[in-house]
Amino acid sequence: MNDGISKLLLTPEEMTAVDARAADSGIDSYALMERAGEAVAATLLRHFPAVLRAAVLCGPGNNGGDGYVAARHLNESGVVVDVFQMGEPTRLKGDAARARDNFPAAPQSLESYQPRNGDVIIDAIFGAGLARNVPAGVRDVIERVNGTNVPVIAVDLPSGVDGRTGSVRGAAFVADRTVTFMTRKPGHLLMPGRELCGELEVFDIGIPSRIIHAEKKQQIAENGPELWRRALPSNRLGTHKYKRGHLVVFSGEASKTGAARMSAMAGLKAGAGLVTIAAPKDAVGENAAHLTAIMLHAIEDEAALSDWLHDERLQTFVLGPGFGVGEKARRFVALLSERQLVLDADGLSSFKDAPDELFSRFSGIPRLVITPHEGEFSRVFPDIAADTAIGKIEKAQAAAARANAAIVYKGADTVIASPDGRAYINTNAPVWLATAGSGDVLAGIIGALMAQGVPAFEAAAAGVYMHGEAGLLGGKGLTAEELATQVRPL
Known part of the structure; x- marks a missing residue:
């Protein structure tokens, strides 16, 4: 990983522009999703080898797609996996729909998830771009999970945390670890987001640094x-x-x-x-x-x-x-x-x-x-x-x-x-x-x-x-x- 990139801070809007420019340049966007999902799966296997079940909570966008990819790789590695989808799985689009189709089992409804001993949760409901309060059904699941000792790995940011401000949008997971890609967002460093992220890992999924630098407009950085x-x-x-x-x-x-x-x-x-x-x-x-x-x-x-x-x-x-x-x-x-x-x-x-x-x-x-x-x-x-x-x-x-x-x-x-x-x-x-x-x-x-x-x-x-x-x-x-x-x- 190029530390000059991993130490940058991009706003969610800038990261969206990076993704769009990467796709426009001919980079396979699904290949990027594959690498992101692989990184999440590897994090679970590395830090929670005694897992009895991976409970993958997927949202309606590409964050959910990352979750489906992680679920597939965990399943192939022998881990028991259950996927819980927010909303109708058929409403997923593009790369997220492809990732859903590549997972061999049907998802259950997100609201039906009940934490149990031996679970490790992959929170792939919302990413850094959340700009509204979480829906009531998601809030109920978050509160249910936060009331247990079940560990949570957040994809990009704990669902409920605003990637721009670090504030909580109604409710947010308390993650043990957070896996993000290419760069960090302000919400990873601002409170209470920083505390809710747990240990933060930044993975290089292959977007060229020139694209990231081209889309970084805000003069925001970690003090150093x-x-x-x-x-x-x-x-x-x-x-x-x-x-x-x-x-x-x-x-x-x-x-x-x-x-x-x-x-x-x-x-x-x-x-x-x-x-x-x-x-x-x-x-x-x-x-x-x-x-x-x-x-x-x-x-x-x-x-x-x-x-x-x-x-x-x-x-x-x-x-x-x-x-x-x-x-x-x-x-x-x-x-x-x-x-x-x-x-x-x-x-x-x-x-x-x-x-x-x-x-x-x-x-x-x-x-x-x-x-x-x-x-x-x-x-x-x-x-x-x-x-x-x-x-x-x-x-x-x-x-x-x-x-x-x-x-x-x-x-x-x-x-x-x-x-x-x-x-x-x-x-x-x-x-x-x-x-x-x-x-x-x-x-x-x-x-x-x-x-x-x-x-x-x-x-x-x-x-x-x-x-x-x-x-x-x-x-x-x-x-x-x-x-x-x-x-x-x-």
């Missing part, structure tokens, strides 16, 4: 170093601390200083040459008691910040962690509108009633990174968040275009989006990153990369990845304080 490594700063001998950038993190009041310190420490560990915490006077002492390599500067109000900004070396800032929600945050952001800014937490929530005030200040080359979790996204982009017709990728892309900013739409399936339409799905973050203060650490990492000259979107994508790697290094049970110490430059 190959996408942004060239944008990272080089480690040349002639560098010094100012060339590595000066990052400023704003602190909150005396009782809310910890978040800024975690962000600042993460920035230092991520490679910034200097890191300063800018704190109100009542928080200077509290911060000073905990700082060593991180510097401290008293900033009480707008006048003090305006005066300090005469130093042109101050170009990159993090505002939000523990800062407090309100007018002060908005006034500080106005002063920073010509600089590079990571706006997180309280800083972002300060604009919930006036998001356009924020967006209007950051025109031109993107220099703003916004890092909302689900609730913050809904407050700042309420209409986008409420649009049920689009998924997380499209929401992040729309928000990035509106704000002219890199958006880090956080969650178990964090999506990083650029105003130019690029969108990366992050997958390396362990579940234990869901801990208080984790987002503060992320903001510091992104700010440090921007301070070192990495463009906003690449800094956001690389920062999210580095954050995940730090979580993996820290292991289960880590706190945000420990997470900050695990940050390593890439």
Whole structure:
């Protein structure tokens, strides 16, 4: 398998276009179905050698055809096979009908399937292109199966999972393994689809890479170093601390200083040459008691910040962690509108009633990174968040275009989006990153990369990845304080 292809993400619409172009080029479409079905059968035999019966659940399209091919190969290998068809088998068309005719036994109705001990289910009802809720009869079968311990192998995607968004269309199988072909779809990586897929295998069934590249239109990818490594700063001998950038993190009041310190420490560990915490006077002492390599500067109000900004070396800032929600945050952001800014937490929530005030200040080359979790996204982009017709990728892309900013739409399936339409799905973050203060650490990492000259979107994508790697290094049970110490430059 060409890893350059298997690591791609194609939307269901793009994959449909690939299939059509392959057929138009003279490739035998039934031969492709044969290889797909063979791959599914091989997966069952490899991982479930003790199977007593293969229960193959077939849908009304080509996904069902893949199921019939798998059923035939399993039958020929000596496995007991029963096929259960959704709808009338005579309504199958084209390659799917040919696959049905080549299977030696008549199918039973899908609704009649009852799981039993020793079964392994092949879910070939719907593929990645499902764009509606599953019918009631299919939902009943899914719920019946999910209530047992019978293993499920999904063909392309677990039936009920939307291949574009990863969302569940009414109900979906919980698969032990998922077998897909040529490339993955966004629904394989987005939640809850990623969790419902179980172990994912990508099989090459013989479609030329030129066809796949020709039909890939969306700038969607899995986040990884190959996408942004060239944008990272080089480690040349002639560098010094100012060339590595000066990052400023704003602190909150005396009782809310910890978040800024975690962000600042993460920035230092991520490679910034200097890191300063800018704190109100009542928080200077509290911060000073905990700082060593991180510097401290008293900033009480707008006048003090305006005066300090005469130093042109101050170009990159993090505002939000523990800062407090309100007018002060908005006034500080106005002063920073010509600089590079990571706006997180309280800083972002300060604009919930006036998001356009924020967006209007950051025109031109993107220099703003916004890092909302689900609730913050809904407050700042309420209409986008409420649009049920689009998924997380499209929401992040729309928000990035509106704000002219890199958006880090956080969650178990964090999506990083650029105003130019690029969108990366992050997958390396362990579940234990869901801990208080984790987002503060992320903001510091992104700010440090921007301070070192990495463009906003690449800094956001690389920062999210580095954050995940730090979580993996820290292991289960880590706190945000420990997470900050695990940050390593890439």
